Amino acid sequence: DARVTQTPRDKVTEMGQEVTMRCQxxxxxxTVFWYRQTMMQGLELLxxxxxxxxxxxxxxxxxxxxxxxxxxxxxxxxxxxxEPRDSAVYFCASGxxxxxxxxxxxxxxxxx
Amino acid sequence: AQTVTQSQPEMSVQEAExxxxxxxxxxxxxxxxxxxxxxxxxxxxxxVIRQEAYKQQNATENRFSVNFQKAxxxxxxxxxxxxxxxxxxxxxAYRRMRGAQKLVFGQGTRLTINP
Numbered sequence: 023d024a025r026v027t028q029t030p031r032d033k034v035t036e037m038g039q040e041v042t043m044r045c046q047x048x049x050x051x052x053t054v055f056w057y058r059q060t061m062m063q064g065l066e067l068l069x070x071x072x073x074x075x076x077x078x079x080x081x082x083x084x085x086x087x088x089x090x091x092x093x094x095x096x097x098x099x100x101x102x103x104x105e106p107r108d109s110a111v112y113f114c115a116s117g118x119x120x121x122x123x124x125x126x127x128x129x130x131x132x133x134x
Numbered sequence: 135a136q137t138v139t140q141s142q143p144e145m146s147v148q149e150a151e152x153x154x155x156x157x158x159x160x161x162x163x164x165x166x167x168x169x170x171x172x173x174x175x176x177x178x179x180x181x182v183i184r185q186e187a188y189k190q191q192n193a194t195e196n197r198f199s200v201n202f203q204k205a206x207x208x209x210x211x212x213x214x215x216x217x218x219x220x221x222x223x224x225x226x227a228y229r230r231m232r233g234a235q236k237l238v239f240g241q242g243t244r245l246t247i248n249p
Contacts, residue, residue, distance in 0.1 A: 055236065070235065111177060122169065124181070125180075
């Protein structure tokens with residue numbers, strides 16, 4: 023039963039600290055997405071990759087957020103420095119170019 | 135830019151009854167995908183059903199079916215024989231068929247099932 027995995031599931035940190043979230047896409051999926059879910063904004067795209075190359079990161083605050091795919095089995099989303107307004111659930115999803123996106127369980131981030 | 139609107143923040147239904155969740159969208163594209171995702175309290179986003187815009191036939195998955203009206207840009211979800219496990223947030227989402235592949239989500243509808 024193939025599924026997207028994300029770690030950590032929950033993260034509580036203090037303002038100013040670096041946060042790294044990791045995602046393992048489903049094997050064979052060439053497209054990886056990062057979404058953020060908040061009560062105010064709902065679900066919004068931060069960035070996505072195809073074949074490990076970034077295609078769109080226009081939804082991501084560039085000064086503090088960065089997203090990478092070091093290899094086909096790992097995607098990372100980093101926030102440095104973190105701020106209270108970054109508190110949200112961060113979802114990773116994967117798919118193929120013509121297929122449905124399958125979501126991981128999300129990382130709930132709380133920045134104090 | 136594409137937008138998705140879910141006009142019902144909350145809905146409730148009696149167990150075993152039928153409920154319909156509404157979704158409208160705005161796009162200038164002719165080819166696209168539409169989805170319904172379910173998010174239970176566990177927060178996992180689960181695909182419920184998907185519709186390709188070029189298909190006239192409405193998609194069905196067991197107790198879940200859609201009413202896709204392309205001209206009206208409407209995509210409602212019907213849940214038949216509602217079960218307690220159907221209680222969740224339901225999100226309607228749009229994706230272009232070509233070009234940018236991001237999902238554009240509605241604000242969600244919280245569905246409560248009354249025993």
